[in-house]
Amino acid sequence: MNQKAKLSDIAKHAGVSQAAVSRFLNGSLEVRDETRLRIETAIDELQYIPNQVARSLRTQTTRSVGIVLPNIENPLFAAISTGIEERLRQEGYSMMVLINKNDLDLERKCVESLLGQSVDGVIFIGYPNKLNLDQDDGYIRKLLNTGIGVVFVNRSFSDQSARAGISSVNSNYAQGAREAIHYLVSGGRRRFAAIMGNWNHPHSREKLLGYQEALREHDLELAPGCLEEGKYDFDQAYRAAQKLLKARPDAILVANDLMAIACMKALGDQRIAVPGDVAVIGYGDTILCKMATPELSSINQDAYQLGYQGGELLLQKIKTKAISHATILLPTRFVPRQSS
Amino acid sequence: MNQKAKLSDIAKHAGVSQAAVSRFLNGSLEVRDETRLRIETAIDELQYIPNQVARSLRTQTTRSVGIVLPNIENPLFAAISTGIEERLRQEGYSMMVLINKNDLDLERKCVESLLGQSVDGVIFIGYPNKLNLDQDDGYIRKLLNTGIGVVFVNRSFSDQSARAGISSVNSNYAQGAREAIHYLVSGGRRRFAAIMGNWNHPHSREKLLGYQEALREHDLELAPGCLEEGKYDFDQAYRAAQKLLKARPDAILVANDLMAIACMKALGDQRIAVPGDVAVIGYGDTILCKMATPELSSINQDAYQLGYQGGELLLQKIKTKAISHATILLPTRFVPRQSS
DNA sequence: TAACGTCAATAAATCGATTTACAACAGAAT
DNA sequence: ATTCTGTTGTAAATCGATTTATTGACGTTA
Numbered sequence: 001m002n003q004k005a006k007l008s009d010i011a012k013h014a015g016v017s018q019a020a021v022s023r024f025l026n027g028s029l030e031v032r033d034e035t036r037l038r039i040e041t042a043i044d045e046l047q048y049i050p051n052q053v054a055r056s057l058r059t060q061t062t063r064s065v066g067i068v069l070p071n072i073e074n075p076l077f078a079a080i081s082t083g084i085e086e087r088l089r090q091e092g093y094s095m096m097v098l099i100n101k102n103d104l105d106l107e108r109k110c111v112e113s114l115l116g117q118s119v120d121g122v123i124f125i126g127y128p129n130k131l132n133l134d135q136d137d138g139y140i141r142k143l144l145n146t147g148i149g150v151v152f153v154n155r156s157f158s159d160q161s162a163r164a165g166i167s168s169v170n171s172n173y174a175q176g177a178r179e180a181i182h183y184l185v186s187g188g189r190r191r192f193a194a195i196m197g198n199w200n201h202p203h204s205r206e207k208l209l210g211y212q213e214a215l216r217e218h219d220l221e222l223a224p225g226c227l228e229e230g231k232y233d234f235d236q237a238y239r240a241a242q243k244l245l246k247a248r249p250d251a252i253l254v255a256n257d258l259m260a261i262a263c264m265k266a267l268g269d270q271r272i273a274v275p276g277d278v279a280v281i282g283y284g285d286t287i288l289c290k291m292a293t294p295e296l297s298s299i300n301q302d303a304y305q306l307g308y309q310g311g312e313l314l315l316q317k318i319k320t321k322a323i324s325h326a327t328i329l330l331p332t333r334f335v336p337r338q339s340s
Numbered sequence: 341m342n343q344k345a346k347l348s349d350i351a352k353h354a355g356v357s358q359a360a361v362s363r364f365l366n367g368s369l370e371v372r373d374e375t376r377l378r379i380e381t382a383i384d385e386l387q388y389i390p391n392q393v394a395r396s397l398r399t400q401t402t403r404s405v406g407i408v409l410p411n412i413e414n415p416l417f418a419a420i421s422t423g424i425e426e427r428l429r430q431e432g433y434s435m436m437v438l439i440n441k442n443d444l445d446l447e448r449k450c451v452e453s454l455l456g457q458s459v460d461g462v463i464f465i466g467y468p469n470k471l472n473l474d475q476d477d478g479y480i481r482k483l484l485n486t487g488i489g490v491v492f493v494n495r496s497f498s499d500q501s502a503r504a505g506i507s508s509v510n511s512n513y514a515q516g517a518r519e520a521i522h523y524l525v526s527g528g529r530r531r532f533a534a535i536m537g538n539w540n541h542p543h544s545r546e547k548l549l550g551y552q553e554a555l556r557e558h559d560l561e562l563a564p565g566c567l568e569e570g571k572y573d574f575d576q577a578y579r580a581a582q583k584l585l586k587a588r589p590d591a592i593l594v595a596n597d598l599m600a601i602a603c604m605k606a607l608g609d610q611r612i613a614v615p616g617d618v619a620v621i622g623y624g625d626t627i628l629c630k631m632a633t634p635e636l637s638s639i640n641q642d643a644y645q646l647g648y649q650g651g652e653l654l655l656q657k658i659k660t661k662a663i664s665h666a667t668i669l670l671p672t673r674f675v676p677r678q679s680s
Numbered sequence: 681t682a683a684c685g686t687c688a689a690t691a692a693a694t695c696g697a698t699t700t701a702c703a704a705c706a707g708a709a710t
Numbered sequence: 711a712t713t714c715t716g717t718t719g720t721a722a723a724t725c726g727a728t729t730t731a732t733t734g735a736c737g738t739t740a
Binding site for chain 1: 695696697699700
């Protein structure tokens with residue numbers, strides 16, 4: 001276990017001052033060719049790697065950001081994280097991943113931990129399901145008060161007052177939802193039903209609003225008994241589909257692909273043909289769509305891009321120290337496949 | 341944007357020395373009740389949060405570890421990461437996630453970055469596909485030389501000499517594979533075929549060896565033309581399945597669940613009944629199994645536990661500074677469902 | 681009362697970088 | 711030769727905590 005070299009060792013070995021080495025490393029000011037050469041060989045020979053901790057202490061910047069999300073196993077969040085990582089790595093930032101398990105108390109602890117670590121920014125992904133409006137954003141405001149950048153990706157604001165200073169990237173959920181309805185109606189479907197996520201989940205509501213709005217344009221509506229809550233869970237969605245069938249719909253809109261597949265399974269088990277008798281539309285256009293039989297029509301949401309843009313917004317905030325905020329709304333689009 | 345309080349502010353505000361505050365925070369030595377009280381109120385009033393960067397510089401320990409993995413979107417890796425995060429959070433460690441994209445050069449850069457950040461340990465998950473044996477573990481040895489803990493999770497050693505000092509947690513891939521064969525044979529299956537991942541992928545080989553070993557015990561074997569490479573890809577697996585059908589197998593073993601579903605789709609498209617004509621077995625026992633129709637038999641691998649144990653091993657290494665290494669092999673087991 | 685031991689509090693050094701203020705030295709202009 | 715400019719190098723301060731060595735207060739014992 002060899003001792004790691006530090007900057008003063010390099011300076012001594014190269015016969016120059018520490019400041020010279022530091023300037024060389026950061027390129028802030030020029031150094032003479034000869035000096036540069038000696039420093040370079042010294043760094044090479046001693047295998048010097050700058051100590052980022054010491055650097056952070058002095059510069060008050062860590063080149064690291066925190067990512068807070070409900071869980072990594074949700075493919076949507078995983079894809080968003082990938083996009084973020086890609087953009088951040090391009091600029092040499094690294095990312096600390098904290099999991100809030102959909103629990104606001106845990107999220108508060110994550111934020112406190114991040115405050116101690118002096119990250120340069122924080123990205124919140126997704127919306128904690130277990131939601132108490134009153135306890136929400138005290139810690140988020142505290143975060144903002146320290147002046148570090150905050151970005152929401154695929155997350156709505158519970159409290160509008162917190163919006164100040166927070167940039168966000170979200171999907172235009174209603175848009176793709178409307179497209180799907182128009183497609184189905186022009187294909188002759190008339191009796192619509194829907195399986196949504198959680199009633200109080202903002203994105204679930206947006207999707208639903210999109211469906212309803214487009215239906216109204218065609219003088220149609222979701223009849224009573226044609227709306228169920230699937231809680232984003234496979235088994236619950238299966239049961240929800242069974243209930244919906246009593247209303248004899250000819251098209252079922254489902255808030256994500258996983259539940260849509262559960263729905264198709266329920267239909268199959270009842271010998272109901274897809275798309276013959278009933279069309280099924282998922283949401284997210286994930287890899288699951290291709291796997292299903294018949295292949296699942298869905299609404300595409302570019303998760304990677306969501307993350308990439310989120311990373312971009314955060315970097316801008318960090319670099320410009322801007323107090324203002326940007327709001328990006330990425331498009332969604334209907335992707336027809338065999339199930340419709 | 342209020343200035344954050346630092347330790348010296350607390351000391352001044354409470355009328356004590358910095359050392360007293362530090363001792364109070366770390367509980368290393370006792371402080372008088374009265375002093376303790378004054379410090380506590382000072383911390384409370386000034387909303388003090390210790391600066392982890394300064395602390396790290398002084399103590400030479402960051403309470404953070406690096407996680408290096410090919411990508412987050414693979415459900416196996418995501419589940420492993422979740423297990424790691426859980427165990428690390430229990431001890432107050434946080435995790436930096438670096439993605440190597442299956443590229444050893446990128447992985448080297450990840451490691452260099454981690455060296456600069458002075459993480460207390462590094463966990464490598466999974467095996468980089470693009471593999472050049474000669475260039476492999478220079479940087480891993482460098483990592484070991486600095487004395488920080490290294491743990492492999494679900495990753496084999498390319499170079500046995502590097503094994504010294506590295507702890508590892510892996511699945512006993514062959515075991516579950518053998519179980520599956522025994523089950524199928526006792527169910528009357530005789531003509532076996534397999535779709536593996538990549539030929540040179542260590543885990544793929546382990547699974548295959550398990551299959552072959554168990555087949556030999558029954559005086560059976562994988563006939564020529566009954567082995568295809570699916571590259572862990574849906575479409576390739578679909579084509580691989582089509583080819584295999586020429587050999588008229590009555591059971592197909594597939595190296596992961598995704599490819600197994602592709603295989604079932606290929607069978608369905610040829611009007612071959614599962615499990616009537618052919619049994620299909622996946623690997624991983626992921627959420628996909630329940631989604632498939634018929635539900636997919638698979639071999640369970642406890643990914644979360646893999647990660648949790650990996651975190652545990654790393655923590656032990658960090659705390660004891662042990663040079664020795666532990667090797668954990670977790671069991672896998674066959675889970676029969678409708679497809680067999 | 682002097683001497684001693686205990687215990688809590690303090691002042692100052694330290695971790696490894698960056699950065700400020702200043703010195704040294706070169707070459708150009710006077 | 712002297713002064714001025716502009717460049718490059720240096721010493722020392724700094725970031726915010728921990729930790730060592732030391733002091734000081736207090737109680738006990740001889």
